[in-house]
Amino acid sequence: MSAAIVTGIVTLRDRLRAVRAAGRTVGLVPTMGALHAGHGALIECARRETDCVVVSIFVNPIQFDRRDDFEAYTIDLAADAAFCGQLGADFVFAPTPAEMYPVPNAAFVDVLGVSEHLCGAARPGHFRGVATVVTKLFLIAAPDRAYFGEKDAQQLAIIERMVADLNFPITVVPVPIVREPDGLALSSRNRRLTAEEREVAPVVYQALERVRDRIRNGCHSAADAKRAGLQLLERYPQFRIDYLEVVGAATMVPVERVEGPVRIAAAVWLGSTRLIDNVAG
Numbered sequence: 001m002s003a004a005i006v007t008g009i010v011t012l013r014d015r016l017r018a019v020r021a022a023g024r025t026v027g028l029v030p031t032m033g034a035l036h037a038g039h040g041a042l043i044e045c046a047r048r049e050t051d052c053v054v055v056s057i058f059v060n061p062i063q064f065d066r067r068d069d070f071e072a073y074t075i076d077l078a079a080d081a082a083f084c085g086q087l088g089a090d091f092v093f094a095p096t097p098a099e100m101y102p103v104p105n106a107a108f109v110d111v112l113g114v115s116e117h118l119c120g121a122a123r124p125g126h127f128r129g130v131a132t133v134v135t136k137l138f139l140i141a142a143p144d145r146a147y148f149g150e151k152d153a154q155q156l157a158i159i160e161r162m163v164a165d166l167n168f169p170i171t172v173v174p175v176p177i178v179r180e181p182d183g184l185a186l187s188s189r190n191r192r193l194t195a196e197e198r199e200v201a202p203v204v205y206q207a208l209e210r211v212r213d214r215i216r217n218g219c220h221s222a223a224d225a226k227r228a229g230l231q232l233l234e235r236y237p238q239f240r241i242d243y244l245e246v247v248g249a250a251t252m253v254p255v256e257r258v259e260g261p262v263r264i265a266a267a268v269w270l271g272s273t274r275l276i277d278n279v280a281g
């Protein structure tokens with residue numbers, strides 16, 4: 001059965017008010033559609049932990065720093081709603097841009113520090129757009145729990161910090177990365193890879209594993225650990241490295257010495273596709 005598609009903010013609020021009045025909890029899974037098994041893991045987790053699962057599907061224009069990337073983001077709402085229904089989601093919230101932004105936004109949410117490095121440095125304005133739309137979704141759906149993938153580790157750290165700093169009464173639930181058998185992290189953008197690009201794409205994960213192995217084998221110098229990953233990536237002229245960094249797990253700020261919990265994160269261009277991935281240190 002397909003999940004019920006709701007496009008209006010007022011309608012969703014009305015439906016969820018009735019759910020809460022019946023004493024049922026609400027789980028929210030924010031997505032940009034083009035759903036795959038990575039999103040599926042979030043939905044399944046929400047299904048297990050909450051009574052009513054809402055999957056939002058909204059390609060948020062204010063978080064894109066490149067027009068071509070935004071325009072390449074095509075989604076099939078009927079297919080996505082069927083996918084959500086199969087996994088037991090109750091509602092798909094799919095507002096239009098005009099419903100979410102009837103006039104250009106003047107109010108934004110900025111999460112300082114944790115937004116500064118990695119994709120924050122590479123994609124100006126991106127995380128401000130993400131934090132702002134997630135705030136809107138939180139205020140619209142008022143979920144008890146909200147589910148985010150570790151695939152976007154910096155986004156997850158930003159949302160966790162935002163929820164703590166602004167006292168959102170919401171539990172943020174991190175969900176591990178779902179990968180292809182060859183290690184490539186599932187992503188809607190993988191569809192854009194050519195056959196040749198798809199073949200080398202798993203090397204990004206292999207490079208991260210190399211850095212992680214160095215650290216696990218006792219290397220405390222982030223620069224030395226990173227070198228192992230960079231050397232592998234540099235063997236492939238197809239890659240243009242945006243960054244490969246070792247950052248504090250909660251701060252997302254690059255470290256020189258590995259002392260506490262870290263994330264090893266990379267962003268790499270492969271042709272016209274930008275791939276991101278990360279592993280725990």
Ligand code: AMP
Binds near residue numbers: 039041147152177179
């Ligand atoms: P997106 O539609 O790309 O904005 O992603 C929506 C949510 O799904 C985010 O919380 C992502 O981190 C999560 N997600 C995307 N791909 C994966 C994956 N391969 N494994 C786990 N979570 C994922």
